[in-house]
Amino acid sequence: MEDACTAMGAKVAEWKALSPDPLQCPVRDLLDRIGDRWSILLLSMLAAGPMRFNALARAVPDISKRMLSQTLRTLETDGLIDRMVEPTVPPRVTYSLTGLGRSLMAPMLALIIWAETNHAAVAAARRRMAERLATAGEHG
Amino acid sequence: MEDACTAMGAKVAEWKALSPDPLQCPVRDLLDRIGDRWSILLLSMLAAGPMRFNALARAVPDISKRMLSQTLRTLETDGLIDRMVEPTVPPRVTYSLTGLGRSLMAPMLALIIWAETNHAAVAAARRRMAERLATAGEHG
DNA sequence: CGGTATCCACTGGGATACTG
DNA sequence: CAGTATCCCAGTGGATACCG
DSSP states (O other), X not given: OHHHHHHHHHHHXXXXXXXXXXXXXXXXXXXHHHTSSSHHHHHHHHHTSOEEHHHHHHHSXXXXXXXXXXXXXXXXXXXXXXXXXXXXXXXXXXXXXXXXXXXXXXXXXXXXXXXXXXXXXXHHHHHHHHHHHHHHHHTO | OHHHHHHHHHHHHHHHHHOSOGGGOHHHHHHHHHTSSSHHHHHHHHHXXXXXXXXXXXXXXXOXXXXXXXXXXXXXXXXXXXEEEEOOSSOEEEEEEOHHHHHHHHHHHHHHHXXXXXXXXXXXXXXXXXXXXXXXXHTO
């Protein structure tokens, strides 16, 4: 895992060498898109298979219809999900991952597994910091 | 790569089975932290090695001192970076990745490589969508 | 069912000025 | 150099009501 760190360092050096303007790198673009509150969650829900609008709403209970609709449209625009409409009454709209969207699952899963694995360590670090601040405050 | 998708589906199913409340899963917690505008960028800058405050500020020209300081403190609180102060005059403060922070580089690098690889495909999807909307508008 | 439209509150984050 | 304090604005996103 340590050499991923080295590789990352090399990547950053590469960016600096290549790009005169570090502001429009593809990574920032990606993060602006899927770094929001809902995108990753919705994509992961669709990993298991296609789902309809209200099924997604039920699976993610704290998303509003507004944000659900908006986030799905963004994901569709970016080519990560497909939106299939069956013009019945009532309408039936099904969302599913595209090939591009599926290809994102591998790196996303890596991140999720990291989060699950190191969740406790992060929580412990937060507790330590809280204690340190409390102690510093006592004799400050 | 397709089986990462299957694995993700399984993960989600696992969450649903385990957790009565999907709202406090570690993944959401992680995203709330590093899903912001600056965290991933700063972490990747530190991958190459320790850096001082103003060096980071120069490396990420569009971050304000306020956000730099604030983001660094959050990352420190979460145990992802170390903050070492040399009490000289003027002060010299050096930031570096912790072991936990370095362990995050692997999944982060995977995501960055995906972004670089599929950047063009996303841009193409956006263009297609823009065209579709324009065409629909013409005879709407 | 699958959305839009409108209104509004909260907060992320920039600008600026000041401090040790 | 390495921050903190204050102010303020723009955008994110929730609540609600309505529509095809």
